Amino acid sequence: xxxxxxxxxxxxxxxxxxxxxxxxxxxxxxxxxxxxxxxxxxxxxxxxxxxxxxxxxxxxxxxxxxxxxxxxxxxxxxxxxxxxxxxxxxxxxxxxxxxxxxxxxxxxxxxxxxxxxxxxxxxxxxxxxxxxxxxxxxxxxxxxxxxxxxxxxxxxxxxxxxxxxxxxxxxxxxxxxxxxxxxxxxxxxxxxxxxxxxxxxxxxxxxxxxxxxxxxxxxxxxxxxxxxxxxxxxxxxxxxxxxxxxxxxxxxxxxxxxxxxxxxxxxxxxxxxxxxxxxxxxxxxxxxxxxxxxxxxxxxxxxxxxxxxxxxxxxxxxxxxxxxxxxxxxxxxxxxxxxxxxxxxxxxxxxxxxxxxxxxxxxxxxxxxxxxxxxxxxxxxxxxxxxxxxxxxxxxxxxxxxxxxxxxxxxxxxxxxxxxxxxxxxxxxxxxxxxxxxxxxxxxxxxxxxxxxxxxxxxxxxxxxxxxxxxxxxxxxxxxxxxxxxxxxxxxxxxxxxxxxxxxxxx
Numbered sequence: 001x002x003x004x005x006x007x008x009x010x011x012x013x014x015x016x017x018x019x020x021x022x023x024x025x026x027x028x029x030x031x032x033x034x035x036x037x038x039x040x041x042x043x044x045x046x047x048x049x050x051x052x053x054x055x056x057x058x059x060x061x062x063x064x065x066x067x068x069x070x071x072x073x074x075x076x077x078x079x080x081x082x083x084x085x086x087x088x089x090x091x092x093x094x095x096x097x098x099x100x101x102x103x104x105x106x107x108x109x110x111x112x113x114x115x116x117x118x119x120x121x122x123x124x125x126x127x128x129x130x131x132x133x134x135x136x137x138x139x140x141x142x143x144x145x146x147x148x149x150x151x152x153x154x155x156x157x158x159x160x161x162x163x164x165x166x167x168x169x170x171x172x173x174x175x176x177x178x179x180x181x182x183x184x185x186x187x188x189x190x191x192x193x194x195x196x197x198x199x200x201x202x203x204x205x206x207x208x209x210x211x212x213x214x215x216x217x218x219x220x221x222x223x224x225x226x227x228x229x230x231x232x233x234x235x236x237x238x239x240x241x242x243x244x245x246x247x248x249x250x251x252x253x254x255x256x257x258x259x260x261x262x263x264x265x266x267x268x269x270x271x272x273x274x275x276x277x278x279x280x281x282x283x284x285x286x287x288x289x290x291x292x293x294x295x296x297x298x299x300x301x302x303x304x305x306x307x308x309x310x311x312x313x314x315x316x317x318x319x320x321x322x323x324x325x326x327x328x329x330x331x332x333x334x335x336x337x338x339x340x341x342x343x344x345x346x347x348x349x350x351x352x353x354x355x356x357x358x359x360x361x362x363x364x365x366x367x368x369x370x371x372x373x374x375x376x377x378x379x380x381x382x383x384x385x386x387x388x389x390x391x392x393x394x395x396x397x398x399x400x401x402x403x404x405x406x407x408x409x410x411x412x413x414x415x416x417x418x419x420x421x422x423x424x425x426x427x428x429x430x431x432x433x434x435x436x437x438x439x440x441x442x443x444x445x446x447x448x449x450x451x452x453x454x455x456x457x458x459x460x461x462x463x464x465x466x467x468x469x470x471x472x473x474x475x476x477x478x479x480x481x482x483x484x485x486x487x488x489x490x491x492x493x494x495x496x497x498x499x500x501x502x503x504x505x506x507x
Contacts (some may be wrong), residue, residue: 012185038502041221042484045233047493048359049201049226049387054184055173059391061136066171066494067224068204071171073189074213076104076123082323082411082450085166089118089174089190099163099446106152110213112176115195120148125177127156140168141421160444163451164418167410192217192498201387202226213457218486218501228360237262243484243502247405247493248477249361250309256479266310268491269475270319273311273365274406276468280429281400282351289345293353294331296338297372299471306364310475317417317459317470321491323448324413324455328463337374341491347378355382357403358390366403368388385472397429405474406494413455418443421462430467 009313048065059065068383077092087093090104127146130137130466143159156165176188192214193206206222215391225406226243237244238259248256248264256262277290284290303311315327353373355366364381373380380401385393393399409415418439423431434456442454463470478489486499 001349002354010500026057026192029032040219042219042500043223043242045227045236045242047247050204050224051200051388053185053187054197057133057135062391063493069173069496071193071206071497072187073175073193074174074190076169077411078327078405079488080327081168099161100158102156102165104154111211112188112190113209114188116176116189118174119151121396123154123174126174126178127182137171138414139425162443163446163448164412164414164443167412167415170410193222214498217498219497222497228492230360237479240481244480246476246478248479253309261481263480265489266463266475266479267489269473270321270491271405271407271474272314272319272470273472273474274404274468275469276402276428277398278397278429280397283348284400287465288341292338292341294469295465296335296376297369298333300482301370302349302393303472309473310477314470314473317462318408318413318471320412322408322413323452324417324459326456326459335376340363349377352379352381353400355401355403356385356390356393356399358385358387362403394417414443417455428467432461435461
């Protein structure tokens with residue numbers, strides 16, 4: 001463990017933590033100047049364990065892998081708003097008239113951390129590897145092909161028009177063609193940091209990439225620690241053992257107040273607490289049954305009790321800042337009606353609903369859901385699983401109700417609804433050819449208004465058929481030591497550490 005750095009003394013207990021949107025606190029843009037002799041070292045307690053550094057495989061969309069990937073690799077583009085993008089490795093791009101062909105021109109003189117140039121061949125090899133592995137992102141690129149056209153040009157073609165391609169590419173990271181089959185303990189990338197040491201599920205230690213095309217980061221050392229137990233994470237933060245964490249539950253705020261060394265900020269939020277119900281599981285094949293279970297849970301009270309700062313009752317499968325958002329009629333809490341509907345459907349009250357989740361902050365939420373369902377005689381068994389086991393069981397549909405927080409990459413429903421709810425995705429046990437048709441149409445038209453209309457129809461089907469319960473929109477709390485400067489709060493739980501520097505304090 002690294003030595004704890006000296007910090008500004010904790011202020012009087014009467015001081016309060018500043019919360020962006022309530023009090024406000026400005027940050028400083030990161031850079032190379034580091035404020036005196038303050039060590040440029042940052043220790044971070046990550047929200048989800050980092051189990052794997054492979055950005056293309058089964059765990060590619062896992063939050064831990066995505067956080068690491070943003071630090072180690074470079075994508076072609078990144079989202080800066082709904083329908084708005086800027087280049088990363090791609091200097092420019094253009095689509096043909098029907099969006100079946102996209103041409104990307106790469107930046108000149110970008111190199112991987114081993115000194116070799118980033119070329120179109122590396123982009124193609126990475127793209128082909130995603131398709132070959134059939135991992136979490138492969139569904140975004142069904143019917144797509146990539147080919148090199150010279151050293152710095154890549155052409156991606158789609159079987160059908162794909163106007164949402166840019167949004168899908170923000171989680172596509174490029175790795176060297178010559179190292180696609182290497183182990184992933186010390187991968188080579190072109191991102192701001194390089195891997196010094198990796199212990200899966202425990203710690204990832206990174207050093208700055210001196211040849212990073214965006215400029216060498218100010219941080220000389222970055223450690224991403226997996227601290228699963230929330231109390232331990234908060235203790236590490238308060239004692240300056242770690243400097244930054246996020247996805248902090250609301251119930252931790254009282255313990256942070258009075259500590260003038262800490263700053264609490266909220267993200268813009270595009271996360272939805274999503275509770276899929278296994279449509280292929282025992283007793284859950286009928287939409288009426290799934291909807292009755294949803295109706296039996298008093299989510300408004302649960303949210304008010306557990307998430308007064310960060311939660312709001314959801315009215316859509318995706319949030320309002322996403323292309324495809326469409327407000328739905330809320331499911332009204334009515335346990336008596338829910339019980340009658342289950343009786344009419346012949347529900348087996350000896351059956352136990354297996355609820356799985358990975359993040360520990362879902363424990364109270366899962367217990368509250370189980371308590372409400374128990375009031376109408378439905379047996380529920382919530383189980384927290386390690387990240388790797390959770391992912392394995394998720395893909396195998398080895399669960400009845402699955403709790404997770406889902407965001408929407410690129411602020412475009414194509415990367416959420418279009419990727420997760422098709423029959424081919426086999427993600428929820430639910431299959432609806434009519435929904436498939438809507439999603440295919442939405443993903444293949446360049447008319448933004450038409451896409452919105454089609455995704456709104458898809459949203460309604462998913463909601464009305466209760467593919468899952470969609471109880472809550474989420475804004476996430478980030479807590480940092482005020483010496484951590486230059487942090488730009490992201491909407492997707494994947495901070496960019498390249499902009500951070502350590503100062504002498506001051507918000």
